[in-house]
Every structure is written in structure tokens, then in C-alpha cells.
Amino acid sequence: MKAFDIYRYDPEAERNPRIDTFEIDLDDCGPMVLDALIWIKNKVDPALTFRRSCREGVCGSCAMNMDGTNWLACTRFISDMSPSATIFPLANLPIIKDLVPDTTHLFAQYEMIEPWLHAETPVPEKERLQSPEERSQLDGSYECILCFCCTSGCPSHWWNGDRFLGPAALLQAYRWLADSRDEAKEERLDTLEDPFRLYRCHTILNCTRTCPKGLNPGKAIAEIKKMVIERDS
Ligand code: FES
Structure with missing residues (x-):
């Protein structure tokens, strides 16, 4: 058996959040924490709410x-x-219910960096080509799955999340800045060059420590700062 203390919050119950303790039968459950949550939901408490x-x-x-x-x-x-x-x-996110945070604001910040290709040159007959070297520049950023573990763990985003874009959005901003096919580098840097949007990152690096995909948002943010400096010098 294995015990889990799990945060519970029901906005319709009109009472404070609480911690519930559940005992899992490990012989009847898969090996991952998500398996344990599904086990609890199926066998003990169907109201337990989480995303997967x-x-x-x-x-x-x-x-x-x-x-x-x-x-x-x-x-x-x-x-x-x-x-x-x-x-x-x-x-550091509003909670909708139990383990489900409201990520509306984080996705709005992601949208702000315009995560799609900007190109004025006519569309070629086939795809827009990259050399293997150009393609390799995207390694370490395209793999982001937008789980927001990094942004949720960032103290700068705790304090200034209304204006600081946070590591997940900035990693994706870097992904487009590094893309040889994109033709809007200047405009993208203009959007980011701001005391809050970019420069509230103080290289605490919780983001890099917590990324479940092993990515390095802290380094990507430093690369963006370098691009701004090189452009302005
Ligand atoms: S259910 Fe865990 S990343 Fe998709």
C-alpha cells in the first residue's frame, strides 16, 4: 500500500481547500503517479479531478x-x-478544481509571442527548406510541450506574472527567433525588448531544473537577451 496526500478544492462547495489522504493498492495499480490518480478516481473517489x-x-x-x-x-x-x-x-495559478489549474493567462502570454512562421517571401512550390545545421538550431526548444512546469516554478513570474512572459513563452519566442525560415526577427525582438516581458528573468533557473523534457529555458532567455544587445549595439 502507498499513501498520497492530495490537494482538494471544489469551487461549488463554498469551503476552504483541504488535503485528502488516499491509500493505493500498489498490486492493483500501474507504476506511475498518473496511474495512482486514475486508480483513486476509478475505485475510491470519482470526483477527484485532474487533466491527462x-x-x-x-x-x-x-x-x-x-x-x-x-x-x-x-x-x-x-x-x-x-x-x-x-x-x-x-x-501560482488560479485553481479550477482539485489538481486542475487555470492556464488561460499562460496561453494568452504564449499567443503574444506569435508562435507561428512569419514570412513575406512567396511560398515556394514545395516546403521552405532548411539545411541540417539550420534545423539543428531548433533542438532544445521545439520539444517544449507547454506543460508550464517551468513558468509555475518561476519566482519572477510569481511576482510579475501579469507582465513578465515567463520561461515557457520565452523559450517558444526563442524557438521562432532561431528559425532560419522566419523573417520577423526584428519585430519579434521589438515585442520582447521590455523591462518586464523579457528582463524580469533574473536567471534563478528553477525553470531549467524543473523541465520534465530536459530543456533549458534559462539559456534560451539568455540567448534572446544577447540578440537584443547585438541588434542594438
Ligand atoms: S498525460 Fe502526461 S504529458 Fe500527456
Whole structure:
């Protein structure tokens, strides 16, 4: 058996959030924390609410805080949890219910960086080509699954999340700045060159420590700052 302390909040119950403790039968449950949550929902409490879809670390929807660390519930082994395992929703976000945060603001910030190709040159007959070297510039940024473990774990975003874009959106901003096919580098840098949007990053690097895909948003943000300096010098 294994016990989990899980954050519960029901906006319709008109009472404060609480912690519920559930005992999981490990012989009857899959190996991942997400399996444990599904086990609880199916066998003990159908009201337990959480997001999940792919169950293999590619959709980003099961991001939550486990034992104090943001990660994906579908890629965290139950055996790696502490004896007094805790599961909370991602921090610093409004909570819709139980383990489901409201990510509306984070996706609005993502939209602000215009995460699509900007190109004025006529569309070629086939695709817009890149050399293998140009394509390799996207490694380390295109893999982001927008789980927002990084942004939720960023103290600068806790304090200035209304204006600081946060590591997830800035990593994606870098992804388009680094794309040889994109023709809007100047406009993209204009949007980012702002005391808050970009420069509220103080290289605390919680983002890089917590990324479940092993990416380095802190380095991408530093690269954007370098691009701004080189452009303006
Ligand atoms: S369910 Fe898709 S990342 Fe976990």
C-alpha cells in the first residue's frame, strides 16, 4: 500500500481547500503517479479531478506538483515518491478544481509571442527548406510541450506574472527567433525588448531544473537577451 496526500478544492462547495489522504493498492495499480490518480478516481473517489490525455509525456496536460517539484504525473514513478507523498496543482495559478489549474493567462502570454512562421517571401512550390545545421538550431526548444512546469516554478513570474512572459513563452519566442525560415526577427525582438516581458528573468533557473523534457529555458532567455544587445549595439 502507498499513501498520497492530495490537494482538494471544489469551487461549488463554498469551503476552504483541504488535503485528502488516499491509500493505493500498489498490486492493483500501474507504476506511475498518473496511474495512482486514475486508480483513486476509478475505485475510491470519482470526483477527484485532474487533466491527462496522452499518458506518455507528450501532451503536457498532467503537469502538477509532486513532493514539492513540478513534473508530469505520467512520467513520475510512484516508487520515486517520498514516504509522505504529496500531490498539489501547479503553483501560482488560479485553481479550477482539485489538481486542475487555470492556464488561460499562460496561453494568452504564449499567443503574444506569435508562435507561428512569419514570412513575406512567396511560398515556394514545395516546403521552405532548411539545411541540417539550420534545423539543428531548433533542438532544445521545439520539444517544449507547454506543460508550464517551468513558468509555475518561476519566482519572477510569481511576482510579475501579469507582465513578465515567463520561461515557457520565452523559450517558444526563442524557438521562432532561431528559425532560419522566419523573417520577423526584428519585430519579434521589438515585442520582447521590455523591462518586464523579457528582463524580469533574473536567471534563478528553477525553470531549467524543473523541465520534465530536459530543456533549458534559462539559456534560451539568455540567448534572446544577447540578440537584443547585438541588434542594438
Ligand atoms: S498525460 Fe500527456 S504529458 Fe502526461
